[in-house]
Amino acid sequence: MEQANHNDQEVFDAEVIDSSVIDESVFRKVLLRAGRSLAKPALExxxxxxxxxxxxxxxxxxxxxxxxxIMPIDLMPDFIPVAGFSDDLVALTAVISLWSQHMNPEIRNRARRKLDRWFPL
Known part of the structure; x- marks a missing residue:
């Protein structure tokens, strides 16, 4: 029975990933509003x-x-100047640190290249 539950969990995880599509144009609009400091961990x-x-x-x-x-209404609504994206930054950095062992230079480089394209210096 335990093996069946494990297999069900793997199928569920795969279905969530396959069905979860982040619209890059919406994602980009949010990040352009949020700024480069939030965009870096989001792109990573x-x-x-x-x-x-x-x-x-x-x-x-x-x-x-x-x-x-991406959700406009959350713990600290994004339309509030300065503080609006602070909770999003905390959530992102916490999740990234949780999975940091899977971050590698290739992922960082892809994120940095996209960050530089979206936020030219």
């Missing part, structure tokens, strides 16, 4: 999701953190 999380070596459990929690970022 996004690239971790896309990396096939990231385990399903990590992807699910990263998707949840990015979904929280």
């Amino acid at each position: 999380a996004f690239e971790m999701i896309l990396d096939t070596r990231t385990p399903p459990q990590a992807r699910v929690s990263l998707i949840a953190a990015l979904t929280y970022l």
Whole structure:
């Protein structure tokens, strides 16, 4: 019975990942409003999701953190100047630190390149 539950969990994780699509244009609009300091960890999380070596459990929690970022109404609504994205930053950095062992230079480089394209210096 325990084996069946484990297999069910793997199927559930795969279904969540396959059915969770983050619209990059919406994601970009939110990040452009939020600013470069929030965009960096958000793009790192996004690239971790896309990396096939990231385990399903990590992807699910990263998707949840990015979904929280995209939602306009949350603990601290994003339209509040300065403080609006602070809770999103905390959520993202907490989830990234939880799964930091799966972050690698390749993921960081992809995120940095996208960050530099979206926020030219």
